Amino acid sequence: MEAKIKAFMDEVKTRNGHEPEFIQAVQEVAETVIPYIVKHDIYHGKNILLRMVEPERLISFRVAWVDDDGDIHVNRGYRVQMNSAIGPYKGGLRFHPTVNASVLKFLAFEQVFKNSLTTLPMGGGKGGSDFDPKGKSDDEVMRFCHAFMLELNRHIGPNTDVPAGDIGVGAREIGFLFGMYKKIRNEFTGVLTGKGRSWGGSLIRPEATGYGTVYFADSMLKGKGDSFKGKNVVISGSGNVAQYAAEKVLQLGGKVLTLSDSGGYIYDKDGIDADKLAFVMDLKNNRRGRISEYTDKYASAEFHKRKTPWEVTCDVALPCATQNELNGDDAVVLIKNGCVAVAEGANMPSTPEAIHAFHEAKILFAPGKASNAGGVATSGLEMSQNSLRISWTREEVDDRLKGIMEDIHDSCIEYGKEADGYCNYVKGANIAGFVKVADAMLAQGVI
Numbered sequence: 001m002e003a004k005i006k007a008f009m010d011e012v013k014t015r016n017g018h019e020p021e022f023i024q025a026v027q028e029v030a031e032t033v034i035p036y037i038v039k040h041d042i043y044h045g046k047n048i049l050l051r052m053v054e055p056e057r058l059i060s061f062r063v064a065w066v067d068d069d070g071d072i073h074v075n076r077g078y079r080v081q082m083n084s085a086i087g088p089y090k091g092g093l094r095f096h097p098t099v100n101a102s103v104l105k106f107l108a109f110e111q112v113f114k115n116s117l118t119t120l121p122m123g124g125g126k127g128g129s130d131f132d133p134k135g136k137s138d139d140e141v142m143r144f145c146h147a148f149m150l151e152l153n154r155h156i157g158p159n160t161d162v163p164a165g166d167i168g169v170g171a172r173e174i175g176f177l178f179g180m181y182k183k184i185r186n187e188f189t190g191v192l193t194g195k196g197r198s199w200g201g202s203l204i205r206p207e208a209t210g211y212g213t214v215y216f217a218d219s220m221l222k223g224k225g226d227s228f229k230g231k232n233v234v235i236s237g238s239g240n241v242a243q244y245a246a247e248k249v250l251q252l253g254g255k256v257l258t259l260s261d262s263g264g265y266i267y268d269k270d271g272i273d274a275d276k277l278a279f280v281m282d283l284k285n286n287r288r289g290r291i292s293e294y295t296d297k298y299a300s301a302e303f304h305k306r307k308t309p310w311e312v313t314c315d316v317a318l319p320c321a322t323q324n325e326l327n328g329d330d331a332v333v334l335i336k337n338g339c340v341a342v343a344e345g346a347n348m349p350s351t352p353e354a355i356h357a358f359h360e361a362k363i364l365f366a367p368g369k370a371s372n373a374g375g376v377a378t379s380g381l382e383m384s385q386n387s388l389r390i391s392w393t394r395e396e397v398d399d400r401l402k403g404i405m406e407d408i409h410d411s412c413i414e415y416g417k418e419a420d421g422y423c424n425y426v427k428g429a430n431i432a433g434f435v436k437v438a439d440a441m442l443a444q445g446v447i
């Protein structure tokens with residue numbers, strides 16, 4: 001079996017070897033899905049996984065825009081349309097200086113399996129730009145978003161490709177992007193998700209990724225007769241996913257000890273309670289400040305500059321910032337300090353070495369394609385509401401979200417449970433996500 005996996009990866013590296021993040025995402029899937037393919041005749045001779053690894057389309061375009069001083073800037077925009085076998089391409093837009101084809105191909109590949117797990121009819125895609133919204137005025141962000149959509153609009157539509165938010169793309173950016181799309185196409189449709197409440201957005205979509213990550217972690221803990229009640233929880237990030245993961249942890253009786261950003265992390269030994277979390281939300285979402293400012297307000301808290309929070313003793317860790325933020329050494333420290341569960345809110349935040357350590361220690365580990373699927377699932381629910389031209393209540397959406405996360409957990413158990421009773425959620429998520437897409441691709445022929 002090792003030889004089959006190596007031969008496959010050698011072929012993938014020949015074509016994509018200069019794209020490390022993409023290779024990392026494919027390697028994890030190959031190690032779990034190829035053994036499944038070998039055992040199932042219907043996939044033999046179809047080259048199905050190699051076809052899945054190759055994007056159906058990768059679009060790159062120039063984005064020129066003018067700043068508040070009248071200076072002209074150029075950025076690169078992308079949309080990776082990875083797989084449409086089970087539905088229109090669906091996935092976020094990331095605005096961050098580290099964005100390149102490798103990062104977006106890894107995100108789009110992850111999205112294919114994640115969207116399949118939600119059981120909703122959504123294919124996989126991802127896009128974005130190396131534009132950095134940090135430190136830009138609202139007007140500059142608006143001009144960039146308008147310039148970006150002037151090009152992207154050719155390639156998207158409510159039944160073709162439906163973008164949403166990700167790092168650097170929040171409510172503000174979605175608003176500017178949607179406004180330009182509507183002006184160009186003279187259509188009011190569900191072409192983007194994460195829209196504002198008054199113009200087609202779904203309740204719970206802002207909370208969905210963070211809530212869903214905690215719902216998934218709660219399902220894992222419940223499987224062990226445990227819960228979040230009284231648990232010490234370490235969270236990274238302080239953006240959309242991290243904020244609402246923290247909110248749901250508090251609602252379930254947990255204690256949030258940390259939040260972070262790219263400058264470092266804050267540690268509050270007394271716990272980040274609802275009032276302190278409200279301060280963080282205002283600091284990040286309205287004042288666009290830095291997490292270090294938390295200690296200006298709460299003097300008993302500590303700020304650890306340019307460090308990540310994994311050194312803090314906890315029961316549960318929720319990485320909600322970015323890829324490869326939690327490495328093998330971090331995993332060893334978490335395990336040594338008694339961590340019993342890790343659920344990824346971010347996309348691919350754990351390195352392969354960290355995942356190996358978690359599996360060796362047989363702790364509960366949820367890969368992002370399973371545990372952070374709440375965001376895209378609720379985007380799918382937004383698409384459903386837009387198609388029906390109705391809006392569901394918070395409770396209706398939250399109940400559907402909770403049910404979807406429980407179903408994803410059950411699928412992971414079905415395909416990931418091992419002889420000793422331990423569940424390898426990585427294996428479970430990859431195989432469960434693969435089957436639906438692969439069967440659709442077989443039915444649709446060699447295209």
Ligand SMILES: NC(=O)C1=CN([C@@H]2O[C@H](COP(=O)(O)OP(=O)(O)OC[C@H]3O[C@@H](n4cnc5c(N)ncnc54)[C@H](OP(=O)(O)O)[C@@H]3O)[C@@H](O)[C@H]2O)C=CC1
Nearest residue numbers: 166167168209237238239240241261262321322346347375
């Ligand atoms: N939004 C969504 O619907 C979903 C998002 N995700 C994933 O969740 C993660 C967070 O996304 P989201 O909360 O939406 O994004 P936001 O832009 O709202 O927040 C991102 C957070 O991560 C931090 N961060 C970003 N890059 C780095 C880095 N290189 N090193 C350290 N910290 C970093 C940011 O800090 P700073 O401000 O300093 O940059 C910020 O605190 C991403 O991996 C995203 O792909 C997954 C599913 C759905």
Ligand SMILES: N=C(CCC(=O)O)C(=O)O
Nearest residue numbers: 091092164165166376379
């Ligand atoms: N950024 C997202 C959300 C995508 C979406 O809501 O279409 C993700 O699932 O990584």
